Every structure is written in structure tokens, then in C-alpha cells.
Amino acid sequence: MAVAIAASLHYLSIFILFALLTAEHLLFKPLMDAVGAKRLLRIDIAYGISAGLVLATGAARMLWYGKGLDYYLNNGLFHAKVGLFILIGLLSIIPTLTFFNWRNDLLAGRAPTITLAQAKRTIWVIRIELLLLLCLPVLASLMARGYGMIGAGV
DSSP states (O other): OHHHHHHHHHHHHHHHHHHHHHHHHHHOOSSOOHHHHHHHHHHHHHHHHHHHHHHHHHHHIIIIISSOHHHHHTBHHHHHHHHHHHHHHHHTHHHHHHHHTTHHHHHTTOOOOOOHHHHHHHHHHHHHHHHHHHHHHHHHHHHHTTTTBTTTTO
């Protein structure tokens, strides 16, 4: 039962992560009012929290509820999956800093000033994050079926 709960929490946190990033993509506009900018800032905070939940539930599965630590540590696809997740996390710093820099304007009740370059960069980074997130289930599916084992000839 605990295995199913751990897996379900992991999947749920991944779905929430993807939904929040999709919301960021849909809500971010080059011209934003203060209300929309505050909403986007809160969504980005929730996105960061959900990424932490993905990591925590994934670690729990790896350590206690999965196929055993050796299986994961000796699987190249697992390393690729974790590396890709870290890359997504590093990319997410760009929109987060953009949104975080709005706080003085938002505290003053003003809409943030967004340059065209900032808007383009933020939109493209979010799109790249979404694209990379779509690669993770492919790696996870292959890994779960035994592909990627180092030295196993699979």
C-alpha cells in the first residue's frame, strides 16, 4: 500500500508541476496589470514548491519504495532524468528572477514594467521548460522497463 501511495504522490506532484508551468505560460504577457503579475508570482512560488515535492517523493520512491538504490544508481537513464530535471530547475531561475524583480512595483500597487527582451526571454524559457518536462516520462518509462542499466548490455 505504501508503494502505491508514494507513487501516486510522485505522479500527482509531477502533474501539479506541469499544470503550474502551463499556467505561467498562459498567464504571462508582455503587458501585465498588477493583479495578473501578483497571480503569476504566486503561481511561480507554487511551481517551486511542487518541484521540491517532485524531488522529495522521487527520493522516497528511490530510497524506500522503488526497485532499490542500486537499480537507480546503476541506470544511465536515471542519471539523464535527474540531470534533465536539474536543467529544468536551473532554467526556471530566469522566469523566477523576472517575477521576483516585480515585487517593489507590486508592493506599490503598480503594474510591472516588462521590456520586450524580458518578455521574449521569459516566454521562450518557459516553453523550453515545458518541452524538456515532456521528455521526462519517456526516460522514466524506459528506465522502469530496465533500459539504461550500466554494464547490463540492455
